[in-house]
Each structure stands twice: as structure tokens, then as C-alpha cells.
Amino acid sequence: MAEPMTLMQKIISGLLLTPFAYLGYLEMQRRARIAQEMAVEWLKEKHPGCIVASMKASLWYWPVRVVMQVYTPKDEDFEIKLKAGSFIGGIFNDPVEIVYIRKKKPASDLKEKA
Numbered sequence: 001m002a003e004p005m006t007l008m009q010k011i012i013s014g015l016l017l018t019p020f021a022y023l024g025y026l027e028m029q030r031r032a033r034i035a036q037e038m039a040v041e042w043l044k045e046k047h048p049g050c051i052v053a054s055m056k057a058s059l060w061y062w063p064v065r066v067v068m069q070v071y072t073p074k075d076e077d078f079e080i081k082l083k084a085g086s087f088i089g090g091i092f093n094d095p096v097e098i099v100y101i102r103k104k105k106p107a108s109d110l111k112e113k114a
Contacts, residue, residue, distance in 0.1 A: 032057035035064035035084035
């Protein structure tokens with residue numbers, strides 16, 4: 001029968017795994033930053049004139065999902081969700097795929113009448 005690990009063995013194994021967990025977290029942060037940059041470039045290319053109000057990336061999904069709150073020059077508010085990269089090629093495979101585009105706020109009636 002195998003003996004249970006002692007407290008000292010648990011502490012040592014935890015200390016040995018800590019740097020790998022930290023490096024994994026840094027890699028996920030790096031991938032999220034690259035995916036956000038890819039999403040901004042996609043928005044500039046496909047929809048020029050739109051302004052990104054806020055953006056967040058999900059670190060725990062492959063490929064990385066980026067959700068952007070976007071304003072248009074016509075005073076419209078959209079939420080755009082994109083997938084950046086692919087599962088096999090990672091973030092550097094470079095495809096950006098639209099998951100959805102939702103209209104949040106319609107154009108104001110006052111500006112349309114003017």
C-alpha cells in the first residue's frame with residue numbers, strides 16, 4: 001500500500017509547480033493581448049471609423065474570444081464577439097472569425113431628423 005505524502009513533500013511539490021503555473025498564466029495573458037490587437041486591426045480593416053469603447057478577452061478558451069463594445073460614427077452601439085486564431089495553430093494562425101454582432105442602442109431619432 002502506498003504511503004500518503006507528508007506535509008513537507010506536498011510543500012516541495014507545490015513549490016516546484018508554482019513557476020510553471022505562473023509561466024502558463026503569463027502565456028495566456030500574452031495570447032489575450034495579441035488577440036485584442038488582431039481584433040482591433042480587423043475592426044479597422046472591415047469597419048473603418050468605428051471606435052472601440054471597451055474590450056475584454058477570455059483567457060481560458062482556445063481560440064481566444066474577444067468581446068468589444070464598439071461605437072459607430074452614426075451614434076450606434078454594437079457588441080462584437082470574435083474568435084482570434086485557431087485551436088491547432090494557436091494565436092499565430094491569424095484567422096479572425098465573427099461569432100456575433102449585436103446592436104445595443106439604435107441611432108438617436110434626433111440626429112436622423114436633423
